[in-house]
Amino acid sequence: MIRIGTLDLEFNLLLAPMAGYTNLPFRLTIRELGGLGLATTDLVNARSLLESRAKAFQLIETSPADRPLAIQLFGSVLEEMRDAASMAESMGIESIDINMGCPVPKVCRAGGGSVWMIDVEKSARIAAAMVKAVHVPVTAKMRLGWDAQHVNAPDLARLLADAGIAAITVHGRTRDQGFSGAVSLAGIRAVVEAAPRIPIIGNGDVTTAQAAAEMIRLTGCQGISIGRGAFYNPWIFRETASYLQTGELPSEPGFEDRIAFMSRHLDRMIEVFGEAHACRMFRKVAPLYARRFGPSREFNRRMAGIQTRADFDHAIEVYRQWRLQFLDGDGALKPAYQPRPLASSFADIDTRSNPLLISDGSEVFGQ
Numbered sequence: 120m121i122r123i124g125t126l127d128l129e130f131n132l133l134l135a136p137m138a139g140y141t142n143l144p145f146r147l148t149i150r151e152l153g154g155l156g157l158a159t160t161d162l163v164n165a166r167s168l169l170e171s172r173a174k175a176f177q178l179i180e181t182s183p184a185d186r187p188l189a190i191q192l193f194g195s196v197l198e199e200m201r202d203a204a205s206m207a208e209s210m211g212i213e214s215i216d217i218n219m220g221c222p223v224p225k226v227c228r229a230g231g232g233s234v235w236m237i238d239v240e241k242s243a244r245i246a247a248a249m250v251k252a253v254h255v256p257v258t259a260k261m262r263l264g265w266d267a268q269h270v271n272a273p274d275l276a277r278l279l280a281d282a283g284i285a286a287i288t289v290h291g292r293t294r295d296q297g298f299s300g301a302v303s304l305a306g307i308r309a310v311v312e313a314a315p316r317i318p319i320i321g322n323g324d325v326t327t328a329q330a331a332a333e334m335i336r337l338t339g340c341q342g343i344s345i346g347r348g349a350f351y352n353p354w355i356f357r358e359t360a361s362y363l364q365t366g367e368l369p370s371e372p373g374f375e376d377r378i379a380f381m382s383r384h385l386d387r388m389i390e391v392f393g394e395a396h397a398c399r400m401f402r403k404v405a406p407l408y409a410r411r412f413g414p415s416r417e418f419n420r421r422m423a424g425i426q427t428r429a430d431f432d433h434a435i436e437v438y439r440q441w442r443l444q445f446l447d448g449d450g451a452l453k454p455a456y457q458p459r460p461l462a463s464s465f466a467d468i469d470t471r472s473n474p475l476l477i478s479d480g481s482e483v484f485g486q
């Protein structure tokens with residue numbers, strides 16, 4: 120379906136890296152649902168990896184079922200980025216992604232993330248050195264620019280394509296916008312036009328199959344990268360793949376399907392992180408799934424305190440009972456309690472005139 124350098128992906132749909140969320144347990148669980156072309160690790164400090172720090176190895180923890188996989192590196196020193204790419208290749212990783220979009224001060228202060236959007240010639244030099252050092256594809260993930268006055272993604276994309284970068288994911292916001300505000304489809308389109316020889320993957324606020332199709336249609340991008348939408352609806356990859364191929368949407372998974380997915384995710388977290396740590400981490404993940412449950416106050420309250428797998432089961436059981444009051448005779452949510460449809464904040468599509476459509480809810484994620 121899409122070719123990134125030497126890598127053939129079955130689907131043109133990518134899981135966007137989200138530090139602290141898209142770790143091995145989540146990736147394995149979401150891969151089982153189908154439709155996902157490529158997943159990426161959290162961002163990893165190239166120097167930490169070269170120094171074989173435990174934290175870096177934890178971040179790139181993977182398994183044979185977690186394929187195909189890209190590792191995402193951040194850093195600012197040519198030699199470190201180049202050698203970390205070689206090291207990742209020797210570990211059997213299929214693709215190397217360079218983080219050029221992270222807005223977090225800690226990453227930017229070290230010259231990583233969005234800082235790559237400032238000195239584009241330097242960025243292209245580092246990218247070229249990485250491309251030369253490995254046989255696997257090297258890709259980049261960027262924003263539209265540092266701020267509204269410096270929207271230079273097309274310039275950077277052109278230089279990166281010349282440097283041998285195999286594909287570019289563009290988050291249609293500037294660094295200044297963080298994770299909220301409108302995603303500019305025109306901005307993504309400009310990158311597609313600037314680097315016509317390589318696949319451009321559109322990213323930002325895609326929470327439905329229709330939004331993915333709209334982004335592809337209006338920008339000409341070849342694929343879509345989905346982050347937060349994968350937590351609101353883990354079936355989004357399968358649904359989008361089907362919608363793009365046939366124009367048809369499979370029926371929406373029900374409440375019990377969502378509970379089952381969430382439970383499998385937690386079980387894998389426990390395997391990887393141990394029960395206590397996994398449960399603590401899951402407290403911030405569970406409310407994301409609950410966005411499609413209908414009324415979820417009781418659920419979120421109970422999840423905030425889970426310490427064990429048994430606590431989780433108990434919380435689910437109590438919530439199931441509490442939720443009965445919102446169901447009709449067939450066990451479906453009464454219309455007044457159904458969650459509002461998910462919608463995107465694309466600048467070029469007028470969704471805001473429709474009060475039923477809500478924005479992405481980025482506020483519930485923390486870095």
Ligand SMILES: Cc1cc2nc3c(=O)[nH]c(=O)nc-3n(C[C@H](O)[C@H](O)[C@H](O)COP(=O)(O)O)c2cc1C
Nearest residue numbers: 135136137138161162290323324345346347484485
């Ligand atoms: C909590 C959180 C962590 C993120 N971590 C990373 C990261 O490690 N590397 C990266 O390139 N982008 C990271 N991002 C950005 C996402 O990959 C993505 O570009 C952004 O969330 C917009 O896409 P979405 O609307 O589909 O979520 C992160 C975003 C969030 C919300």
